[in-house]
Amino acid sequence: NTHDMSGMNMTPGMENMRPSVTEIPFTTPLRFPETITNTGQLTAKSVIDAILPGKNARVLGYRGGMLGPTIRVQNGSDVSLRFTNNLDEESNIHWHGLLVPAEMDGHPTQLVQAGGSFTYAFRLNQAANMAWYHPHPHEKTGKQANLGLAGMIIVETPAERALNLPSGAYELPLVIQDKRLDGNGAPTYSPSMDDVMMGYMGETIIVNGVAGAVQTVSTRVYRLRIVNGSNGRIYNLALSNNAPFWLIGSDGGLLPTAEQVTAVLLSPGERADLLVDFSKVPVGTDVFLKSNTFAGASSQGGQAFNILKFTVNKAETDPFQLPAALGMVSPLSTASATKTRLFDIGIAMEGMNGMPMRGMHTIGGKTYLGSRIDESVKLGDTEIWEFDNSKGDEPHPMHLHSTFFQVLNRVGGRNTLYATEKGWKDTVLVMPGERVRIIAQFTKPGLFVFHCHNLEHEDDGMMLNFRVN
Ligand code: C2O
Ligand code: CU
Numbered sequence: 519n520t521h522d523m524s525g526m527n528m529t530p531g532m533e534n535m536r537p538s539v540t541e542i543p544f545t546t547p548l549r550f551p552e553t554i555t556n557t558g559q560l561t562a563k564s565v566i567d568a569i570l571p572g573k574n575a576r577v578l579g580y581r582g583g584m585l586g587p588t589i590r591v592q593n594g595s596d597v598s599l600r601f602t603n604n605l606d607e608e609s610n611i612h613w614h615g616l617l618v619p620a621e622m623d624g625h626p627t628q629l630v631q632a633g634g635s636f637t638y639a640f641r642l643n644q645a646a647n648m649a650w651y652h653p654h655p656h657e658k659t660g661k662q663a664n665l666g667l668a669g670m671i672i673v674e675t676p677a678e679r680a681l682n683l684p685s686g687a688y689e690l691p692l693v694i695q696d697k698r699l700d701g702n703g704a705p706t707y708s709p710s711m712d713d714v715m716m717g718y719m720g721e722t723i724i725v726n727g728v729a730g731a732v733q734t735v736s737t738r739v740y741r742l743r744i745v746n747g748s749n750g751r752i753y754n755l756a757l758s759n760n761a762p763f764w765l766i767g768s769d770g771g772l773l774p775t776a777e778q779v780t781a782v783l784l785s786p787g788e789r790a791d792l793l794v795d796f797s798k799v800p801v802g803t804d805v806f807l808k809s810n811t812f813a814g815a816s817s818q819g820g821q822a823f824n825i826l827k828f829t830v831n832k833a834e835t836d837p838f839q840l841p842a843a844l845g846m847v848s849p850l851s852t853a854s855a856t857k858t859r860l861f862d863i864g865i866a867m868e869g870m871n872g873m874p875m876r877g878m879h880t881i882g883g884k885t886y887l888g889s890r891i892d893e894s895v896k897l898g899d900t901e902i903w904e905f906d907n908s909k910g911d912e913p914h915p916m917h918l919h920s921t922f923f924q925v926l927n928r929v930g931g932r933n934t935l936y937a938t939e940k941g942w943k944d945t946v947l948v949m950p951g952e953r954v955r956i957i958a959q960f961t962k963p964g965l966f967v968f969h970c971h972n973l974e975h976e977d978d979g980m981m982l983n984f985r986v987n
Contacts, residue, residue: 537698537721538819541730544806544827546571548731550691551669554587556597560611562653562667563604570703570729577704577727578605578666584727586651586669588691591642593675598639603630608655609662611638614787614917615649615769615944616671620964623919626656626981627888627965645771645845645942646678648789650693650745656886656981660718660749660973664707666727668693668747678772681841684741684793690733692807693747694784694825696720703729709974716817716912717750717786717972725826735796736832739840741766742792742807746784749973752818752913752947753809753825755782757794761805764840767791770922770942772845779937781810785915785947787971790938793840799830814949817912847941849924850900850957858902859893863948863970863980864910878979879970885979891965892982900959902926907948914975916954917945919966920986923958945971960986 560580567583569575580586591597603609608631612624618640621628630636649671653662670691683689697705697720709718725731746753757763764776769789782790799805806824815821865877878885884892895901903923905916908930922942930951939946948954969981 536716536719536817536819538821539696539723539823540721541824542570542722544730544732544824546728546730546732548733548826549726549728550588551585551726552581552587553590555589556591556595557599558587559600559602560586561602561604562609562662567727568703569697569699569705569724569727573703575702575704578662580667580669584666585693586667588669589651589671591671591673593642593644593646593673596639596641598637600635600637601630602635603632605662606632607658608632609653609658610655611651612654613638613649613651613671615647615789616642616673617644617920617962620920620962620966623966624654625965625967626654629655642673644673646675647673647767647769647771648743648745648791649673650747650789656888657977660709660977661707663747663973664697664718664749665705670743670745672743678845681844683766684739684838688738689741689743691743692725692826693745694753695724695747696751697722697724699729714974714978717974719749719751719819723823723825732827732829734831735828736834737797737799737801737830738834738836739793739795739797739838742794744784744790744792746786746788748786750786752783752785754812754815755784755790756780756808756810758806758808759799759803761794761796761799763792763794765790765937766793766844768938768941769944773941774845774847775843776840777937777940782937783812783947785913785945785971786973787915787917787945788938788947796828796830797836801830801833803830804828805830814913850959852902852926852957854900855902855957856896856899858904860904860906862906863914863916864907864912879975881980881982884982886981888983890983891985893984895960895984895986897963897986898959898961900957902955902957904953904955905948906953908951908953910950913947913949913972914980915945915947915971916968917971918958918968920962921958921960923956926955926957929953963987
């Protein structure tokens, strides 16, 4: 990125330049990507798919259409996925939410060149959770992900299965994204300076690759497994018609107990595992999964909008009982932390070869350099990291590779909507004015990155290397 933005100021009026959401009629049946398990082929390539009803669009995908298959795997099993890069530029795959060895993590320096292949092989050893996968080449992640490269991963364990949570037709994996579509319904990606500053947001919301999606449901409890796969848009998820819902899990797996909530703030990269009770909704009623506005939402267009329509079309008795306890969280104790690292995050002036450049997105005043080790962590150590956005103007969802963490505290916040933070996280939203402290144990050796998951910020350089050894 070498745009000259020296003349740019962050003025309040700019916030209104974010594309607001245009709803299209909710008439296209929601679809679900095919499911694969431990082995398979993922080929990044150009494919034709229908994002808007009746239109054929050229998009990127890993199999037949936009997005990739849902990968459903058992903890403890061996995964071996062959990646082939049929793009005309380098790519790779990062398994966001899987704890894999460094050499399998899709670090921005572990690239697969155009025409090349690489087998990602690892044994899973973690709690049941919901993860996802996407490309991670520096300065190209935003484009490749926006044009269609992403997919969901579900990790299962015997302990979780014993809870008898809604499954089969009652478990709905949902990848929520916003796109700027052309007349054929193809996502377009050409970030302006505003987009680099605030993230590439689109006016059309798509779920599992479909705009204006509708899903029929019966009067039962459903499990919605949601990934925010957007480049820059934050959702404040809620349901219309007062349909009750519970948050049961976040990035790193199940919460200790189900939390009844009225909204879940979900920033790019984060996941929410929800139970929604349609049992009291009269047959024939539509219920919308929507995004409500929230404090600080002006940077996002500021409005409320619908995401997905559920039509309750069938009465059914529901045997489901909400379990009293879900999963263990086993909090890390601050007493075990050997070190605290402080990172200012946001815009800073970055000099290059002595030449002052525009303000770029930085962590600790630095932009990304693949060959530089920014932080060294001792293997096995527990540390506290603080992200300071108290002087910033933009939200930053900060993501660490190689570990899950817990959120210790949040200073200066205007929202009280961080329900997902009762569990293990790998991505934490740091709103303007906030300082957020997290605690993590580093048990995987090798080279990893941490970065802002606003993909334009990441591509702009808001990413650093850390080495664990
Ligand atoms: Cu989902 Cu480093 O990314
Ligand atoms: Cu950011």
